[in-house]
Amino acid sequence: QVTLKESGPGILQPSQTLSLTCSFSGFSLNTSSMCVVWIRQPSGKGLEWLAHIWWDDDKRYNPALKSRLTISKDTSSNQVFLKIASVDTADTATYYCARMPYDYYVMDYWGQGTSVTVSS
């Protein structure tokens, strides 16, 4: 059974660094052709792709946010991490992680999401 679960600070102040963790089970990032994706969604708005990381440590970032994003993984603990530097109120959103196998580049399993509020 594939599951993913996001965790984060809940609330943080502008200019701080947001650290998010995606803990997963039922698959491995040691497996060839596996990937984990981060997506976010401001309340009442659409989905925005942030970054993803492949089993071979290949990393891709949304160009609009690339300078502020860092994605990494710990395959031994089945976790993927995302850091967003210098947050502001526009980063307030629900953050999701999802699994994406290579076959069709489709996100077949999603976490429940973690809500993050940036506020002074």
Added chain:
Amino acid sequence: QIVLTQSPAIMSASLGERVTMTCTASSSVSSSYLHWYQQKPGSSPKLWIYSTSNLASGVPARFSGSGSGTSYSLTISSMEAEDAATYYCHLYHRSPPMTFGGGTKLEIK
């Protein structure tokens, strides 16, 4: 950069009505990498249709997807109450590798 435009942004349908929503790409894309997700309020998105026309596990047969090139669509043959949701199209492409449409919110009339 390829942009996905979904239309309409909001629509309403009566129970039993046929529903069609579209996703238009700014350039021709591979149908293998064009997908649809369903999202209900308070829940995470769910994979609904992958590679243009393949229903994800558990998706009712009243749903179908089609398209090629720049034009893609999701159709419900007969609207049911449980189909009220927001539907997003998603593309995996070369650069940037991921983009989503703005979503179509489907309501019950």
